[in-house]
Amino acid sequence: MWSSFSRWHNSGDKVTGVFARQAIPMIYDFAEGNPFSNSTGNWMAHIQWVAKVVERLTADTSEAKAWQADASTTTHAGNGTVIVTDPPYYDNISYAQLSDFFYVWLRPLLRGIHPDLFSGIVTPKVEEMIAGPRFQDPRQRFEALLSGAMRRMRERCSDEFPSSIFYAYKQQQEEREGRTSTGWETMLNAVVAAGFQIVGTWPMRTELTERSNARGTNTLASSVVLVCRPRAADAPVATSRQFRDELARDLPPALDQLTREGHIAPTDLAQAAIGPGMQVYSRFQRVETLGGQLVTVRNALAAVNQAIADYDQQQEGSLDAPTRFCLAWRQQHGYREGPYGEAEVLSQAKNVAVDDLDAAGLLTAERGLVRLLPLDDYGPDRPRRLGSITAWEGCMRMAWHMLPGEHGGGVQGAAEVVPMLSGAAADAAERLARILYNHDDRAGDSANAYVFNTLVTSWTAIREKAQSLAEAPEQTEMDV
Numbered sequence: 001m002w003s004s005f006s007r008w009h010n011s012g013d014k015v016t017g018v019f020a021r022q023a024i025p026m027i028y029d030f031a032e033g034n035p036f037s038n039s040t041g042n043w044m045a046h047i048q049w050v051a052k053v054v055e056r057l058t059a060d061t062s063e064a065k066a067w068q069a070d071a072s073t074t075t076h077a078g079n080g081t082v083i084v085t086d087p088p089y090y091d092n093i094s095y096a097q098l099s100d101f102f103y104v105w106l107r108p109l110l111r112g113i114h115p116d117l118f119s120g121i122v123t124p125k126v127e128e129m130i131a132g133p134r135f136q137d138p139r140q141r142f143e144a145l146l147s148g149a150m151r152r153m154r155e156r157c158s159d160e161f162p163s164s165i166f167y168a169y170k171q172q173q174e175e176r177e178g179r180t181s182t183g184w185e186t187m188l189n190a191v192v193a194a195g196f197q198i199v200g201t202w203p204m205r206t207e208l209t210e211r212s213n214a215r216g217t218n219t220l221a222s223s224v225v226l227v228c229r230p231r232a233a234d235a236p237v238a239t240s241r242q243f244r245d246e247l248a249r250d251l252p253p254a255l256d257q258l259t260r261e262g263h264i265a266p267t268d269l270a271q272a273a274i275g276p277g278m279q280v281y282s283r284f285q286r287v288e289t290l291g292g293q294l295v296t297v298r299n300a301l302a303a304v305n306q307a308i309a310d311y312d313q314q315q316e317g318s319l320d321a322p323t324r325f326c327l328a329w330r331q332q333h334g335y336r337e338g339p340y341g342e343a344e345v346l347s348q349a350k351n352v353a354v355d356d357l358d359a360a361g362l363l364t365a366e367r368g369l370v371r372l373l374p375l376d377d378y379g380p381d382r383p384r385r386l387g388s389i390t391a392w393e394g395c396m397r398m399a400w401h402m403l404p405g406e407h408g409g410g411v412q413g414a415a416e417v418v419p420m421l422s423g424a425a426a427d428a429a430e431r432l433a434r435i436l437y438n439h440d441d442r443a444g445d446s447a448n449a450y451v452f453n454t455l456v457t458s459w460t461a462i463r464e465k466a467q468s469l470a471e472a473p474e475q476t477e478m479d480v
């Protein structure tokens with residue numbers, strides 16, 4: 001029952017909880033299945049999930065105990081405890097209010113069995129560790145409560161085994177523009193201030209794409225696991241220069257690994273990169289400016305964001321010249337017309353000729369106006385180009401198949417584009433899809449961002465399909 005709470009989200013659409021003292025604006029984004037049916041989500045299916053885990057447990061599981069306790073004050077954990085925790089995600093979910101929906105039905109049934117858990121008329125709210133709008137100073141409150149829990153963890157945690165903290169919080173648009181993410185900042189402040197050092201991070205695919213609020217949107221698909229150990233009492237103090245240098249050294253390989261090996265969804269990359277970034281920051285006792293001022297977690301997160309932007313820029317620089325032209329033009333004009341003279345200047349900077357781009361079918365240049373061909377024009381009817389196509393054309397042709405609706409060919413359609421690209425151009429097309437996602441996401445164009453996010457997350461499947469088509473060719477887009 002607890003896990004179903006995490007599938008609820010606050011939303012603008014209002015369904016009001018009749019049992020809650022306050023109206024809760026929310027919608028169901030997950031239909032609970034009938035436990036007595038034979039369909040997905042029935043009772044036996046759930047039991048089988050748990051059984052599979054139990055079968056694979058290596059530790060002695062003869063006894064398990066569960067308590068309900070406030071993590072900020074609990075004394076249940078003894079010294080040397082191995083801690084794995086999934087703390088509340090700042091203001092994303094009002095767990096206690098949502099729980100009341102179920103609690104009022106469970107209480108009459110289970111009160112006799114668990115009188116301690118069901119003593120209240122509704123679930124406890126005062127200790128709840130969230131930054132909900134119903135609290136005064138929600139941010140300070142969240143940070144103070146979480147800090148208390150982290151300090152307690154630090155006091156009791158094992159020296160031998162690391163502690164693991166799961167966290168997921170998507171930065172809001174306005175946060176990305178000026179400030180760094182409050183949800184992340186407060187959580188990391190609590191972790192670092194408690195004396196933990198982050199020694200590893202893993203993005204984990206934890207959110208099902210089938211859930212209804214994930215369909216057609218750019219919701220997070222993963223959580224990040226922060227692997228922490230107590231920071232040594234004699235950890236060094238670093239200057240901000242040293243911190244930035246180490247960030248510049250350590251972050252690009254970590255981002256390469258996340259994108260090239262991990263194929264992390266573009267929508268999750270900013271969140272996933274916080275881990276390796278904070279790994280650098282938290283290895284120091286303190287980071288300070290030359291004037292001795294503290295470089296805060298907020299400053300460090302801003303430096304991580306800057307390092308990601310530098311990395312993106314580097315990625316753009318590695319693309320072929322026509323692609324770099326199209327990218328820059330799209331940022332200036334989208335798919336609208338712009339003056340030919342401006343295109344000429346840009347093309348010289350990118351070392352290409354506007355007429356060649358026109359001949360390659362990437363843009364139209366007529367009556368002194370230049371217009372980039374929109375995504376809709378990259379369907380299978382588009383004439384096949386001889387020779388290796390650019391990363392731009394490859395990416396757009398594949399993205400066309402990812403457009404929502406019936407017409408796109410999905411993974412199969414995109415896989416049929418792969419043979420038109422050289423190996424290097426195919427890698428570049430994936431990099432480009434990430435870059436286009438970033439541009440569209442920053443511009444608030446969630447529909448286009450969604451298409452490029454889908455393309456990247458389908459990349460492994462597209463490659464596999466392309467491979468199987470090469471081994472057993474059927475009629476493909478290339479033969480049409």
Ligand SMILES: C[S@@+](CC[C@H](N)C(=O)[O-])C[C@H]1O[C@@H](n2cnc3c(N)ncnc32)[C@H](O)[C@@H]1O
Nearest residue numbers: 002003006069070071086087088095127128129
């Ligand atoms: C991100 S959720 C964990 C979800 C869980 N991993 C699952 O899959 O069901 C955070 C949980 O922390 C609980 N919580 C909130 N305040 C707490 C507190 N002061 N002490 C202990 N738990 C708290 C919430 O009720 C919620 O169940």
